[in-house]
Amino acid sequence: MTERSPEDSGANAIYVYAICRTEEPLALDMVAGITDGEPVRSLAVGSLTAVVQTVRAAEFTDEAWQERLSDEIELERCARAHHAVVSAVAGHAPTVPLPLATLYHGENRARSALNDEAARFHTALERIAHHAEWGVKVYAPSPPGGGRDAPVRRPSAPVDRGRPAPGAGRAYLERKRSQQAQREQRQGDSLRIAEVVDEDVSRIATASRRLRPHSHGAVGGHRVQVLNATYLVAEHRSAALQVLAARLRERTGAEIEISGPWVPYSFVGEV
Numbered sequence: 001m002t003e004r005s006p007e008d009s010g011a012n013a014i015y016v017y018a019i020c021r022t023e024e025p026l027a028l029d030m031v032a033g034i035t036d037g038e039p040v041r042s043l044a045v046g047s048l049t050a051v052v053q054t055v056r057a058a059e060f061t062d063e064a065w066q067e068r069l070s071d072e073i074e075l076e077r078c079a080r081a082h083h084a085v086v087s088a089v090a091g092h093a094p095t096v097p098l099p100l101a102t103l104y105h106g107e108n109r110a111r112s113a114l115n116d117e118a119a120r121f122h123t124a125l126e127r128i129a130h131h132a133e134w135g136v137k138v139y140a141p142s143p144p145g146g147g148r149d150a151p152v153r154r155p156s157a158p159v160d161r162g163r164p165a166p167g168a169g170r171a172y173l174e175r176k177r178s179q180q181a182q183r184e185q186r187q188g189d190s191l192r193i194a195e196v197v198d199e200d201v202s203r204i205a206t207a208s209r210r211l212r213p214h215s216h217g218a219v220g221g222h223r224v225q226v227l228n229a230t231y232l233v234a235e236h237r238s239a240a241l242q243v244l245a246a247r248l249r250e251r252t253g254a255e256i257e258i259s260g261p262w263v264p265y266s267f268v269g270e271v
Contacts, residue, residue, distance in 0.1 A: 012056060014043070014053075015033075015060070017051045018097050019121045020089050020090075020093040021125050022049055026089060032081065034078055038055065047118075048118060094129040096268045132238065132262060132264060133230055133262040133267065134231050134241060135228075135229070135231075136257070137256070138254050139224060140189075141252070141254050204240050205231035208232070209231075211228040233261075
């Protein structure tokens with residue numbers, strides 16, 4: 001749906017942040033948007049409202065975006081500015097966020113392209129109305145002792161250089177096998193906990209998405225993430241989610257993190 005702007009340094013383009021449905025004027029004067037100079041404003045698209053900003057086309061060419069992608073600080077600034085506008089709109093009305101750098105050559109082109117997607121936008125807005133997105137992350141319970149498995153020492157030669165005690169090698173191997181069995185048992189238990197949490201939260205959610213769990217380095221320490229999911233939850237059930245999370249922590253012994261409420265980015269592209 002995104003089209004790139006011409007490279008004429010004097011040309012303008014329309015940057016679109018989101019689509020919403022509201023009969024009330026949007027208060028957008030408190031958000032600066034992705035660029036200076038022009039205000040963030042509303043643009044009527046049939047019975048829908050697009051939230052847009054006029055930008056200099058030369059600042060949003062493919063080459064300009066490639067430079068942003070290679071500049072972590074600038075890319076983060078753009079992403080935060082985009083999200084700030086979307087969040088401000090979502091605070092007033094059901095909102096479908098559009099991807100970063102959605103641009104059109106002018107208002108007429110923007111209206112035409114967005115109108116072509118009107119049915120999808122209406123369906124998405126119906127789905128997310130009075131809902132928010134919540135993230136749920138589950139970490140496996142720590143092994144006994146709160147850390148890694150204790151190392152299994154190899155049988156060492158006695159000081160008097162005599163033979164090792166009878167059965168020392170066999171005992172070492174048995175301890176190794178026991179540790180491996182315990183690790184496999186904990187892993188199986190952790191995966192079952194993840195399924196229990198997902199199943200219980202899904203009962204109070206309208207929709208859910210399972211994401212790839214983060215690696216050890218991403219979550220820090222020795223924690224093992226066994227569930228990384230996001231849920232679309234009705235506003236009136238948000239308190240029930242918090243109560244459920246507390247019960248699941250007590251029941252499973254797992255560390256369960258709840259984050260939100262967020263604009264439902266994860267649930268507007270599936271319709």
